[in-house]
Amino acid sequence: MKNNSSFLTKNRGILIFFAVMLLAPFLIGLFEGSTPLMIWGNQGSLSKFIEGLGIEIFILALFALSFDLLFGITGLLSFGHAMFFAVAAYLTGIALKTLTMPFWGVVLLVLLAAIVQALLFSLVLPRVKGITFTLVSLGLASVFHIIVMSSDMINLTGADVGLQGVPVPAFISPVIERLRFYVIALTLLVVTYLFYRRFVASPTGRVCVAIRENEDRAKMLGYNTTIFKIVAMIISSLTASTAGMLHALYQPIISPAVADLAFTVTALLIVLIGGVGTLSGAIVGAFAFRLLDFSLRRFIGESASFITGAIYVIFVLFVPYGIVGTMRMRQLRTKQGWQQLLGMLKSKN
Amino acid sequence: MSNILEVKNIHSFINQFHILQDVDFVVPKGSITALLGRNGAGKTTTLKSILGLASVREGKVIFEGREVQGMPPFEIAALGIGFVPEHRAIFRDLSVEENLKIAERNKGDLDRKRTFIFDLFPDLKKFLNLRGTELSGGQQQMLAIARALVADNSLLLIDEPSEGLAPVIIEHMIDAIRQLSEQSTVVLVEQNFLVASKLAKYFVIIEEGKSVASGLMKDLEADKAMIHRYLGAA
Numbered sequence: 001m002k003n004n005s006s007f008l009t010k011n012r013g014i015l016i017f018f019a020v021m022l023l024a025p026f027l028i029g030l031f032e033g034s035t036p037l038m039i040w041g042n043q044g045s046l047s048k049f050i051e052g053l054g055i056e057i058f059i060l061a062l063f064a065l066s067f068d069l070l071f072g073i074t075g076l077l078s079f080g081h082a083m084f085f086a087v088a089a090y091l092t093g094i095a096l097k098t099l100t101m102p103f104w105g106v107v108l109l110v111l112l113a114a115i116v117q118a119l120l121f122s123l124v125l126p127r128v129k130g131i132t133f134t135l136v137s138l139g140l141a142s143v144f145h146i147i148v149m150s151s152d153m154i155n156l157t158g159a160d161v162g163l164q165g166v167p168v169p170a171f172i173s174p175v176i177e178r179l180r181f182y183v184i185a186l187t188l189l190v191v192t193y194l195f196y197r198r199f200v201a202s203p204t205g206r207v208c209v210a211i212r213e214n215e216d217r218a219k220m221l222g223y224n225t226t227i228f229k230i231v232a233m234i235i236s237s238l239t240a241s242t243a244g245m246l247h248a249l250y251q252p253i254i255s256p257a258v259a260d261l262a263f264t265v266t267a268l269l270i271v272l273i274g275g276v277g278t279l280s281g282a283i284v285g286a287f288a289f290r291l292l293d294f295s296l297r298r299f300i301g302e303s304a305s306f307i308t309g310a311i312y313v314i315f316v317l318f319v320p321y322g323i324v325g326t327m328r329m330r331q332l333r334t335k336q337g338w339q340q341l342l343g344m345l346k347s348k349n
Numbered sequence: 350m351s352n353i354l355e356v357k358n359i360h361s362f363i364n365q366f367h368i369l370q371d372v373d374f375v376v377p378k379g380s381i382t383a384l385l386g387r388n389g390a391g392k393t394t395t396l397k398s399i400l401g402l403a404s405v406r407e408g409k410v411i412f413e414g415r416e417v418q419g420m421p422p423f424e425i426a427a428l429g430i431g432f433v434p435e436h437r438a439i440f441r442d443l444s445v446e447e448n449l450k451i452a453e454r455n456k457g458d459l460d461r462k463r464t465f466i467f468d469l470f471p472d473l474k475k476f477l478n479l480r481g482t483e484l485s486g487g488q489q490q491m492l493a494i495a496r497a498l499v500a501d502n503s504l505l506l507i508d509e510p511s512e513g514l515a516p517v518i519i520e521h522m523i524d525a526i527r528q529l530s531e532q533s534t535v536v537l538v539e540q541n542f543l544v545a546s547k548l549a550k551y552f553v554i555i556e557e558g559k560s561v562a563s564g565l566m567k568d569l570e571a572d573k574a575m576i577h578r579y580l581g582a583a
Binding site for chain 1: 402426443
């Protein structure tokens with residue numbers, strides 16, 4: 001029983017988030033006069049719209065979370081991260097549409113492809129470090145981007161138009177069963193986050209942190225650092241692929257933009273906004289990123305991206321450790337301040 | 350085998366730079382050997398060459414009768430060499446306990462060594478849950494040394510343990526190193542000749558990437574001319 005309660009207190013934040021997000025569609029439904037029963041039956045346009053926005057944010061958050069494990073925890077800056085996401089998205093689309101595979105077969109195929117890709121990236125890991133790894137990963141991902149965009153592949157990938165008309169199984173169709181899709185995406189995000197936290201606290205995860213801080217030092221202690229980087233790479237690739245699969249099932253078109261460097265930079269941006277290496281920052285950052293983008297577009301229109309850019313510059317200048325990182329530092333400082341104050345009072349007495 | 354480590358005429362490179370150009374010395378088992386020399390002479394590179402962190406292109410490094418040059422650093426370390434790098438190289442984002450735990454080579458290493466380590470460095474016991482960044486400079490240095498003691502290392506390479514520490518703390522550090530040398534052989538790089546001479550039984554002088562003199566520390570202490578020539582200050 002004691003274990004149980006410590007799990008609840010340790011993960012209080014994410015569990016509250018889970019509960020709030022589960023309730024959100026029903027609460028929003030009340031504003032437009034839909035009863036919870038109507039929401040349950042996927043009626044009510046406003047709540048359905050909010051669910052859609054939520055799904056997009058959860059997918060982005062999953063993707064950013066996987067990026068944070070590589071970049072924020074293990075210290076590997078990959079510019080090819082979008083490839084994991086895009087391969088999964090395209091594979092899901094092609095397997096369902098062209099190969100007409102059964103759904104669970106597709107899931108298995110995508111996860112298998114994730115591991116193969118992680119191993120492909122791992123081939124270069126022992127040989128290249130730092131910025132060289134970043135560029136090699138960019139090269140690998142660019143090859144995939146070019147293949148997807150090439151007109152020879154138009155029958156499979158739809159080339160620059162994107163892959164359309166993927167038949168999504170009815171039981172998770174985002175059109176008919178949007179609430180279910182929303183809950184599935186949310187659950188996957190929360191479960192992945194809990195797993196990541198557990199992983200980072202584990203001995204293997206601690207070695208990953210040590211590698212980020214100073215790889216040579218970790219080697220001096222007798223660790224084969226390459227193995228640990230490969231483990232992080234595989235976990236990260238599996239997560240990004242899960243996000244890519246959800247994306248393919250949710251969006252009516254799989255655009256080649258998800259294979260582009262810009263999409264990796266989106267993950268980087270989200271992690272920077274939320275706080276590098278904090279994990280929860282990926283979720284907070286995804287909300288901030290998507291909601292800011294959405295509201296600016298809605299109220300200002302197409303010129304919004306200019307303002308978005310300016311906001312990010314200002315943000316990085318004033319909140320350099322991200323939302324979660326800065327908050328944690330404040331808490332630490334407040335704690336230290338109180339301790340100093342108490343120490344002074346004690347020494348006076 | 351009386352020599353735990355033999356460094357035979359090694360030439361080492363860091364990137365394209367030919368740093369060590371013929372370094373040759375032996376480390377007798379169960380003693381403290383000090384590597385001395387001016388800044389930039391190649392003392393730290395010598396330690397790194399032993400561990401495989403600098404690439405040894407020529408010559409041999411023999412540890413406990415086994416040639417280790419060319420092996421990856423993590424394998425060399427696993428043979429039983431502990432390294433305490435300069436600049437208090439601890440993991441700043443890990444807690445004191447995690448810093449120690451990560452050095453375990455076999456499960457339970459830390460539990461076996463706990464009493465020994467905390468007798469040497471009582472401060473660490475008080476701050477087990479603090480992060481690396483929250484320790485003072487002296488405490489960080491002690492943690493770096495303690496980390497090398499967690500696994501069973503028969504040889505410890507310690508780089509500049511007294512650098513930037515207050516005299517009181519240096520005294521404590523000297524005591525600790527002397528105590529731990531009863532369990533493993535120590536190779537020490539030290540700028541502070543006073544510290545080195547208090548601790549070491551043997552010395553090796555490195556000058557511009559070459560080993561130029563070696564022998565008993567007590568002979569060196571008597572030879573003021575040599576100290577002046579190679580180390581500048583007396």
